[in-house]
Amino acid sequence: MADALPMTVDEYVQAHCTPADDVLRELAAETVALFPDAAGMQVSHDEGQLLTMLVRLTGAAYAVEVGVFTGYSALCIARGLPAHGKLLACDVSEEWTGLAREYWQRAGVEHLIDLRIAPAIETLHALPADPVVDFAFVDADKTGYPQYYESLVPRLRPGGLLVLDNVLQGGHVLDPAPERPAHAVVQQLNETVLGDDRVESVMLQVRDGVTLIRKR
Secondary structure, eight states, X not given: OGGGSOHHHHHHHHHXXXXXXXXXXXXXXXXXXXXXXXXXXXXXXXXXXXXXXXXXXXXXXXXXXXXXXXXXXXXHHHHHSOTTOEEEEEESOHHHHHHHHHHHHHHTOGGGEEEEESOHHHHHHTSOSSSOEXXXXXXXXXXXXXXXXXXXXXXXXXXXXXXXXXXXXXXXXXXXXXXXXXXXXXXXHHHHHHTOTTEEEEEEOXXXXXXXXXXX
């Protein structure tokens, strides 16, 4: 959705967030250099700042991330956690997360992050069923979103926050009959969230759409 805005507006938004430090800037640049075809999966600076602020505002100590890529969002989440906090980070790529580990170490947050290389749904299902998750961020394969959602909501504490990324799918959630499976799945999940009486939610036009979901 950022492409739908004049570049001057995007530049203005980026310029009016707390500036990224050298670690975040260099991670973003190295991700583009090493993985140019996949670099679009990396969250933007403003979204990273939003994640850090949300973690701090909710007072989260135990967080879960589904979809790590090269670790930008995980770094932002970890920076919002207290000294005793923990982030369970789920991904399937040793190559992408190898770069993530380097930058987590540089940022001094590696001790806060428990990286699990396995299908995320298996990692989530292996967690205790108790509602102990304070904060969760999902930015992975879109067709897996419904499973991640149904696995995470029962594990959120009351008042816990789940953040879903890419909920607009470039505007294709407005299509009457989406052609791509990812578009159709996210479109349906958006309706599921809206009708789920376990939660309250707000959808924001941040980048490709972000939904904040609070457990009642």
